[in-house]
Every structure is written in structure tokens, then in C-alpha cells.
Amino acid sequence: MNIFKKLIISLSIFLPFLSCSDDGTDEIESEIVVEGWIDDGEFPIVIVSRTLPINSNSRFSFESDSLVEYVGKYAKVTISDGEQSVVLTGKTNHDYFPPFIYTTGRMRGKAGKTYHLAVEWDEMRCEADCTIPESPNNVSLTTERVEDNQYLIKATLDPAESDNYHAAFILVDSMDTRRTLSRMSLVDYGNTLTINHGLAGDKYFKAGQRVIVNVVSMDKGMYEFWKEYDKLSTFSRNPLFSYNRNLNGNIRGGMGYWAGYGVSKKGIVIK
Secondary structure (H helix, E strand, C coil): CCHHHCCECCCCCCECCEEECCCCCCECCCCEEEEEEEEECCCCEEEEEECEECCCCCCCCCCHHHHHHHECCCCEEEEECCCCEEECEEEECCCCCCCEEEECCCCCECCCCEEEEEEEECCEEEEEEEECCCCCCCCEEEEEEEECCEEEEEEECCHHHCCCEEEEEEEECCCCCCCEECCCCCECCCCEEEECCCECCECCECCCCEEEEEEEEECHHHHHHHHHHHHHHHHCCCCCCCCCCCCCCCCECCEEEEEEEEEEEEEEECC
């Protein structure tokens, strides 16, 4: 079963929406969906939801009230680092969508450590593991003028980083409430990233904007995940181009991802 017949990317990255069988008649059971990450030096963030299984005979009104039961507000989310185990606390946070996250102030990410995630919700169970790589060193940011009041950001990494996997997540002050992947910024070899915004189809930054850039290091599996997501995001903008491939995460027993990131966080004013 193709994941996109079960999942419409959303609820931040995944609003786990429709789940249909190939012939449109058999209902597929709801599956748990996890979006989670832990940065070097930071507390974890986990968002839990589930797919909406429907078939061709189903009637479903896509209204916000109807989606409440598919947001995981009553899950048990546990993280272990091999030395301690912490149950995360769920709370409302409107910087995310859906506006409900699980986190803790009792465990920070540390480079080199492996973190086991376990999620329990009703009868559903899933788990995943991630290891945080070392954070990128000596990252420098510059702007590149493309046209009048249209800019890109260039991130240059230490040459020693050229064999690692990197991407840029950005947050534009006054526009974004959470960091998002800069489309086409993924690098598996080399030490220069070209960073764009991609908001509402406009990939360029404007003069005067302050941009928070998170250049992250990740393992190969997470790099492949984001590369496929980037392709999906890019090609889905063209209604005449069909991009039909699985988006394979690392969640066992569900969908989504649990990522460990090394992070270099810097701010730049576009000018």
C-alpha cells in the first residue's frame, strides 16, 4: 500500500488523513503517525496523530471538530537514552499544527547518544530509535541577490563536514511559528547549502527579513526521508506531474519519523 493513499502530508508535516484500499472498497485500519525530533542540547518535541481510514462509500466532513479525535492528546510517549526513561508531558502549543505536542524538561539531547521513542495510544503501539550526530562546526551565512528584492542564503560549512548529511531548516521572523525544511537545501556531499524559503510558492527572501537558520546534521536514513519529502513537496506543486512514491520513515508499527539532529543555529538579516 502506498503511504500516500493513507496519508496526506500535513498536521505539520503529516496531517494523517485518508486511508483507502486499492479497489476503494475495503477500509484500512487507522495507523498511528509520529513526527518527532531531538536536537543536540535541546528538549524533544513529539507530535502524535493517526490516519483517517475511509473507503469509497465513506462520508467524511473535513471540519476541524471532526479531526479532534485523530490528534493524539491522550497518548503515552516515552523516551529512553539507555540511562533513564522519561514520560513526556502533552500540552497545547500553537506554534505547531496540530497545536498539541509532547515534550519534557528532564532530558536534553546529547551528540553521540541514541534515544528510543515509544508511543502508546489506545490499542496502537509504535517505536523508533535515533542517534544524534555531532553538530556542524564553523557555519557561515551570506546572502545572494538574485533579482530586485529577491535573495537566497548561502551556508558554508567546515570542509571537514563534507562527508556528512546536512539540511537547512529555517524560521522567518514575523512569518513562521516553527522551523521548516528549506526546499532543495539537502546536501549529502560537499559543504555549501543554498537556502530558500518556498513559502506560498515564493522561494526568495526579501530585504529586511530576519531569518533563523538551523543547519542540521543527520544520519543517512533521515536524509533519505527528507529528500523524498522534498521531492514530493516540489512536484506536488505541479498538477500535471504525478509523484507517487512511498515516504518511508523509521517508525516501527506506524508512520512518520523520529530524528536526532546536530544543529548550528544562526540568524541573518537579509540585505
